[in-house]
Amino acid sequence: MPELPEVETVRRGLERGVVGRRIADVEVRHPRAVRRHELGADDFAALLAGRRIDAARRRGKFLWLPLDSGDALVGHLGMSGQLLLVDPSHADGPHLRIRFRFEDQALELRFVDQRTFGGLAVAAGGALVPASLAHIALDPMDPAFDDDAFVAAVRRRRTGLKRALLDQTVVSGIGNIYADEALWRARLHWARPTETLPRQDVLRLLTAVREVLTDAIAAGGTSFDALYVNVNGQSGWFDRSLDAYGQENEPCSRCGTPIVRERFTNRSSFRCPRCQPVPRRPRY
DNA sequence: CCTGCCGCCTGCGCGC
DNA sequence: TGCGCGCAGGCGGCAG
Numbered sequence: 108m109p110e111l112p113e114v115e116t117v118r119r120g121l122e123r124g125v126v127g128r129r130i131a132d133v134e135v136r137h138p139r140a141v142r143r144h145e146l147g148a149d150d151f152a153a154l155l156a157g158r159r160i161d162a163a164r165r166r167g168k169f170l171w172l173p174l175d176s177g178d179a180l181v182g183h184l185g186m187s188g189q190l191l192l193v194d195p196s197h198a199d200g201p202h203l204r205i206r207f208r209f210e211d212q213a214l215e216l217r218f219v220d221q222r223t224f225g226g227l228a229v230a231a232g233g234a235l236v237p238a239s240l241a242h243i244a245l246d247p248m249d250p251a252f253d254d255d256a257f258v259a260a261v262r263r264r265r266t267g268l269k270r271a272l273l274d275q276t277v278v279s280g281i282g283n284i285y286a287d288e289a290l291w292r293a294r295l296h297w298a299r300p301t302e303t304l305p306r307q308d309v310l311r312l313l314t315a316v317r318e319v320l321t322d323a324i325a326a327g328g329t330s331f332d333a334l335y336v337n338v339n340g341q342s343g344w345f346d347r348s349l350d351a352y353g354q355e356n357e358p359c360s361r362c363g364t365p366i367v368r369e370r371f372t373n374r375s376s377f378r379c380p381r382c383q384p385v386p387r388r389p390r391y
Numbered sequence: 392c393c394t395g396c397c398g399c400c401t402g403c404g405c406g407c
Numbered sequence: 408t409g410c411g412c413g414c415a416g417g418c419g420g421c422a423g
Contacts, residue, residue: 109417183418185418187401187402221401221402222399222417224417265393274394329416331416332403335416375414
């Protein structure tokens with residue numbers, strides 16, 4: 108479940124479901140799921156066995172669980188990753204990649220990932236931010252997020268606006284769905300050049316980003332199918348509130364003009380052609 | 392440096 | 408029915 112609202116939904120589930128519990132043992136079922144752990148699956152499992160999970164944190168789309176060892180279990184869900192709390196007697200699904208059993212023998216944690224773009228690793232420095240996440244910008248829901256620095260970072264880039272929004276070193280947590288939703292809410296075209304974008308437009312976009320992320324978190328995220336679920340396997344319902352993403356040919360909920368779909372970086376972008384007109388000098 | 396393109400995976404729905 | 412193709416919420420690495 109890839110973007111910030113979906114990851115936050117999972118984080119909240121982990122906070123309730125695994126914080127304070129002690130890991131008994133870890134079973135890596137697919138080595139690709141720990142490919143970011145340099146020393147391999149055996150080392151990964153050894154560093155986790157016997158450790159207590161002290162918290163559940165998130166920056167953008169990355170999650171981490173600080174451990175009583177001073178390390179942290181760092182995770183990214185990629186395109187299809189799930190962290191599920193399930194009864195140990197429940198049969199393994201075909202995409203089970205990693206299993207965590209706990210000393211209390213209650214619900215186990217399973218990392219399930221169809222496409223294996225996600226993964227977990229043990230990293231040093233868990234209490235603040237793991238070193239491996241240092242290059243990821245703060246996300247807009249972080250109390251320490253600096254709005255002025257964001258404006259400066261956007262205008263420093265020489266690219267199109269949506270590329271900047273998706274760049275996790277500029278601002279983290281935004282993916283293809285919420286980029287389109289925020290641009291629609293701010294009435295900005297995805298190809299607006301960043302370096303000449305008026306400060307007020309950047310700030311309006313940032314407000315729209317925060318609003319759509321807040322609304323989506325409240326709805327438990329966006330789930331188009333069973334791949335995107337919380338730790339209990341339940342879907343979010345924000346898909347019913349989408350105004351742009353996936354709405355090709357549907358009337359814009361502001362002006363009634365049909366939403367269009369366009370190619371963008373080998374994927375899709377959705378916008379209202381009237382509310383979000385093509386800029387004079389687009390950057391693609 | 393910075394920007395943008397590609398590869399990494401599996402499965403689904405569609406048209407032929 | 409079967410098959411190939413396009414498509415999907417991601418990122419890091421690397422070329423230019």
